[in-house]
Amino acid sequence: MRPFFAGARDTFPMLVGAAPFGVIFGTLAIGAGLPVWLTLGLSAFVFAGSSQFVAVSLISGGAAAPVIWLTTLVVNLRHALYSATLLPYARPLPERWRWALAFWLTDETFAVVENQLRHHNHGRDGAHYWMGSSLAMYGNWQLWTVVGVWVGQSVPGLATLGLDFAMVATFAAIVALQLRERPVLCAALAAGTVALLARDLPYKLGLMLATMTGVSTGWVAEAWHNRGKASSEGQGSA
């Protein structure tokens, strides 16, 4: 099979996983009062699911533009890690390929492509595989966003149906999956507490404050957890 199609095929489970979020995003954005062009523009040009959801919540809550940009930076900073990890495979490619592949870099494409290239790095074929995965994710996300916008427009009074809860349920479910790890639990507890106490700060600044507190708490908890493990192992061997 041609590498381009192999990349798209291997991304298929990710397409299925992303589809409901695309629909929920489109529906929520319209329900929250965002214009259609902005909803489609976020999917077409930002193309980063979690930051798009956060943006809907911030824009409809009247947050200031710098707060939205700063939150986008924090939420999407993990892509820098993917960008760094994939650099060795991208180095031989022409510059315009690297600009294009960077635009389409997502969690899903990173996971699929990194796994493939680590095991079979075939230069040019690898680039086509990467492009196949990228374009499959991109087309899929645009399609399901449009479906969501259509749903949002054809159900009148969506906001009064409690659709704002759909976003809360989505986020809560995603977080719950990660809480098995002790440092993540500490991060979430700290972030939630600060967010609740700082909810009346202007421009949604409480979100930034809560995120920073959560991240540093998780970081410290991890260091503490590791130190505890190291010292108990040390006692065991003594």
Add this chain to the structure above:
Amino acid sequence: MWLILAGMVGVTYGIRLSFLVFGHGITFPHWLERALRYVPASVLTALVVPIALAPQGGIDLSWHNPYLPGTVTAMVVAWWSRQTLAAILCGFAVYGLWRWLVP
């Protein structure tokens, strides 16, 4: 609105370009790499908690607040089943029923 979108595109594309296009010789500090793992849980919890516990602005832990049972249901189902979509649907069902049945 245009400005918000343009800024978000600039920030996101800049991050993605960082290493792939400009990244010769830059290294990612290890402490930052570790810290980034806590970003999703922190941001999402920070968005959820104020809405679930204080939907009208003031903290409301009474049974008149349908966000609370809905959110708890979504989290418990996600924890046990590890199925995100099932968790969202169950949470939404509890939230809807609660709003309908509880005045």
